[in-house]
Amino acid sequence: MAPSTAPSSAPPGAPDRPAPADALSVWPATTTERPHGQLVVGGVPLTEIAEGHGTPVYVLDEAEVRERCRTYRTAFPDAEIHYAAKAFLCRALAHWVEEEGLGLDVCSAGELELAVTTGFPPERILLHGNVKSPHDLETALRLGVGRIVIDTPAEIARIAAAVGAEGRQKVMVRVTPGISAGGHRKIRTGSEDQKFGLSIRDGHAQHAIARILDQPHLELAGLHCHLGSQIADVKPYLVAVRRLVGLMARVRDAHGVTLPELDLGGGHGIAYRPGEPALDLTTLARKVRAELAESCAAAGLPVPRLIIEPGRAVVGPAGVAVYRVLGVKRTPARTFVAVDGGMSDNPRPALYGVRYAPRLVGRHSAAGPERVTVVGRHCEAGDVLAEDVPLPADTRPGDLLALPVAGAYHLSMASSYNLVGRPPVVAVRDGRARLLVRRETLADLRARDVGL
Numbered sequence: 001m002a003p004s005t006a007p008s009s010a011p012p013g014a015p016d017r018p019a020p021a022d023a024l025s026v027w028p029a030t031t032t033e034r035p036h037g038q039l040v041v042g043g044v045p046l047t048e049i050a051e052g053h054g055t056p057v058y059v060l061d062e063a064e065v066r067e068r069c070r071t072y073r074t075a076f077p078d079a080e081i082h083y084a085a086k087a088f089l090c091r092a093l094a095h096w097v098e099e100e101g102l103g104l105d106v107c108s109a110g111e112l113e114l115a116v117t118t119g120f121p122p123e124r125i126l127l128h129g130n131v132k133s134p135h136d137l138e139t140a141l142r143l144g145v146g147r148i149v150i151d152t153p154a155e156i157a158r159i160a161a162a163v164g165a166e167g168r169q170k171v172m173v174r175v176t177p178g179i180s181a182g183g184h185r186k187i188r189t190g191s192e193d194q195k196f197g198l199s200i201r202d203g204h205a206q207h208a209i210a211r212i213l214d215q216p217h218l219e220l221a222g223l224h225c226h227l228g229s230q231i232a233d234v235k236p237y238l239v240a241v242r243r244l245v246g247l248m249a250r251v252r253d254a255h256g257v258t259l260p261e262l263d264l265g266g267g268h269g270i271a272y273r274p275g276e277p278a279l280d281l282t283t284l285a286r287k288v289r290a291e292l293a294e295s296c297a298a299a300g301l302p303v304p305r306l307i308i309e310p311g312r313a314v315v316g317p318a319g320v321a322v323y324r325v326l327g328v329k330r331t332p333a334r335t336f337v338a339v340d341g342g343m344s345d346n347p348r349p350a351l352y353g354v355r356y357a358p359r360l361v362g363r364h365s366a367a368g369p370e371r372v373t374v375v376g377r378h379c380e381a382g383d384v385l386a387e388d389v390p391l392p393a394d395t396r397p398g399d400l401l402a403l404p405v406a407g408a409y410h411l412s413m414a415s416s417y418n419l420v421g422r423p424p425v426v427a428v429r430d431g432r433a434r435l436l437v438r439r440e441t442l443a444d445l446r447a448r449d450v451g452l
Contacts, residue, residue: 022274022275023274025271025274025275026271026272026273026274026276026317026357026404026405027041027317027320027404028041028042028061028063028064028317028318028320028404029063029064029067030042030043030061030063030064030428035364036362036363036364037360037361037362037363037364037365038361038362039359039361039362039402041059041061041320041428042059042061042062042063042064042427042428042429042430042431042432042433043428043429043430043431043432044059044428044431044432044433046059046320046322046361046362046400046402047361047362047400048433049322049426049428049433050322050324050362050400052433053424053426053435053439054424054439055322055323055324055340055341055400055423056321056322056323056324056339056340056341056345056423057321057322057423057424057425057426058319058320058321058322058345058406058407058410058411058423058424058425058426059319059320059321059322059425059426059427059428060093060315060318060319060407060425060426060427060428060436061318061319061320061427061428061429062092062096062318062427062428062429063429063430064317064318065093065096065097065314065315065318065407066096066099066100068310068313068314068315068317068318069081069083069096069097069100069101069102069314070100071281072102072281072308072310072313072314073100073101073102075281075282075284075285076285076289076306076308078305078306079305079306079307079308080103080305080306080307080308081101081102081103081307081308081309081310082102082103082104082105082124082126082307082308082309083097083102083103083104083105083309083310083311083314083315084105084266084309084310084311084312085104085105085106085107085111085115085311086106086107086111086311086409086412087311087312087314087315087316087407087408087409087412088311088315088319088407088408088409088410088411088412089106089111089114089115089412090114090425090436090437091114091118091436092427092436093315093436094114094115094118094119094120095118095119095120097314098119098120098121098124103124103125103126103146104120104124104125104126105125105126105127105128105309106125106126106127106128107127107128107129108129108136109133109135109136109138109139109140112125112127112136112139112140112143112145113139113143116143122143122144122145122146123144123145123146124146125145125146126145126146126147126148126149126172126263126307126309127140127145127147127148127149128148128149128151128174128224129149129151130151130152130197131151131152131155132148132151132155134158137155137158137159137162138162141159141162141163141167141169146170147170147171147172147221148169148170148171148172149171149172149173149174149224149263150171150172150173150174150198150208150212151174151197151198152198153198153204153207153208153211156208156211156212156215156218159171159218160215160217160218163217163218164217165217167217168217168218168219169217169218169219170219170221171212171218171219171220171221172220172221172222172223172224172261172263173198173205173208173209173212173220173223173224174197174198174224174225174226175197175198175199175200175205175223175224175225175243175244175247176197176198176199176200176201176205176225177200177225177227177239177240177243177244178199178200178201178243179227179236179239179240179243197225197226200243200247205247206247206250206251206254209251209255210254210255213255213257220257220259221259221260221261222259222260222261222262222263222304222305222307223244223247223248223259223261223262223263224263224265224307225240225244225263225264225265226264226265226266226267226309227240227265227267228267229266229267229269229312230267230269230270230312231267231268231269231279232269232277232278232279233279234279234280234283234284234287234288237264237284237287237288238287238288238291240264241262241264241288241291241292241295242291242295244262245262245292245295245296245299245301246295246299248262248299248301248304249299249300249301252301258301258302259304260304260305261304261305261306261307262292262304262305262306262307263306263307263308263309264288264306264307264308264309265308265309266308266309266310266311266312266313268281268284268310268312268313269313270312270313270316270317270405271405272354272355272356272357272404272405273355273356273357274357279313281313288306289306292304292306311408312408312409315407315408316405316406316407316408316409317404317405317407318407319404319405319406319407319408319410320402320403320404320406320407321341321345321346321402321403321406321410321423322361322400322401322402322403323339323340323341323385323400323401323402323403324339324340324398324399324400324401325337325338325339325395325396325397325398325399325400325401326338326339326340326377326397327397328395328396328397334371334372334373334388335370335371335372335373336372336373336374336375337372337373337374337375337391337395337401338374338375338376338377339374339375339376339377339385339401340377341376341377341385341420341423342375342376342377342378342383342385343376343378343380343382343383343385343417344376344378344414344415344416344417344418344420344422345410345411345414345422345423346385346403346406346410346413346414347413347414347415348409348410348413349384349385349386349387350380350382350383350384355386355387356385356386356389356403356404356405357386357389357403357404358374358385358386358389358391358401358402358403359401359402359403359404360391360392360395360399360400360401361400361401361402362399362400363399365392365394365395367392367393367394368392368393369390369391369392369393370390370391370392370393370395371388371389371390372388372389372390372391372395373386373387373388373389374386374387374389374391374401377418377420378417378418378420379418385403386403411423411425411437416440416445419442419445421439421440421441421442421444421445422439422440423439423440424436424437424438424439425437
């Protein structure tokens with residue numbers, strides 16, 4: 001669909017003005033506030049997107065995505081930056097990150113095929129995941145993916161056999177460095193007690209490396225680790241650098257092989273509400289580069305090429321979810337504001353206890369704030385989008401609520417629970433809005449049901 005200019009519903013001549021910095025600190029940088037409660041992202045009022053595309057609807061600020069890609073390239077000028085597609089992927093987003101010079105990491109044949117058929121260069125794609133299906137591996141080899149990250153010993157023989165007598169495939173080994181980091185126990189992936197990677201401590205990583213080096217059709221490009229998600233502290237990454245460089249030195253000593261690449265994954269923490277901590281990217285880049293240089297010098301190793309895999313930190317703050325209020329229910333214990341979406345389009349509060357800062361948009365309210373719980377429309381007590389948050393006391397059915405920091409792990413984790421179709425994605429930039437992903441309809445859901 002060609003971009004269309006969105007007309008303004010603000011009074012003629014009404015200027016855009018920045019809202020207080022703390023109020024919009026977690027919103028896209030293009031966000032401005034107009035009179036009468038109008039909030040504008042990428043030059044497009046959120047009310048107009050809701051009117052034109054219905055609700056719930058995801059809004060994605062293209063300029064914010066691109067700027068965050070550039071920020072990573074500036075912070076890590078000598079590293080490869082791979083966008084983590086699991087956070088959110090569509091054809092337009094693949095095109096944006098490719099244009100900004102990033103690579104891509106994917107976790108399935110579906111993500112891989114979507115990217116490559118969009119025109120993303122397969123040699124700049126990395127496939128990982130704790131276990132890959134035969135279809136995942138066949139697709140990766142057929143399309144010529146740049147690297148495959150081995151996460152379990154069984155994958156070594158499978159990949160080597162699938163490559164064939166004339167082929168050669170670059171692989172990495174995902175190492176578990178024994179570091180617990182992340183915002184919630186369900187998103188901590190660098191410790192010994194979860195499903196990802198091969199442990200340094202018990203020798204499984206070293207054994208896998210030796211097996212790979214014995215395979216003539218596999219080229220071991222380096223080591224990979226991913227500590228977890230929502231990490232706001234630099235220290236765990238520095239510990240990981242030291243431990244992985246130590247393993248690289250042992251590989252050199254045991255096998256005479258110097259590994260050229262080190263992938264530190266992503267997991268960079270972002271703020272979902274004003275005042276929350278976020279990982280300082282400039283500090284991370286400076287300290288990781290220094291630690292890598294010092295550790296390699298101490299081990300007598302050349303500095304390997306660094307790979308970084310941000311996902312949430314690129315696309316999360318660029319997204320906004322817009323809902324329509326369907327009902328307000330006051331009980332002796334609390335006030336519930338029910339909207340037309342919920343855990344089918346955002347399961348993260350139920351899964352990880354994530355807290356958001358929703359905002360009334362589209363009208364100005366003179367009422368004071370009231371602590372409310374914003375809930376969804378689904379038949380689950382856990383269908384809560386935002387608990388104990390301030391909204392105007394006169395919030396009523398028909399109002400619009402906007403939820404910032406909705407670009408990552410919303411649509412990518414969405415479902416059709418209760419046969420409620422997944423929302424559309426609308427991109428905004430320079431006053432124009434265009435549809436990227438259409439709404440999932442009842443016809444779509446019926447078409448999959450072939451069992452009558």
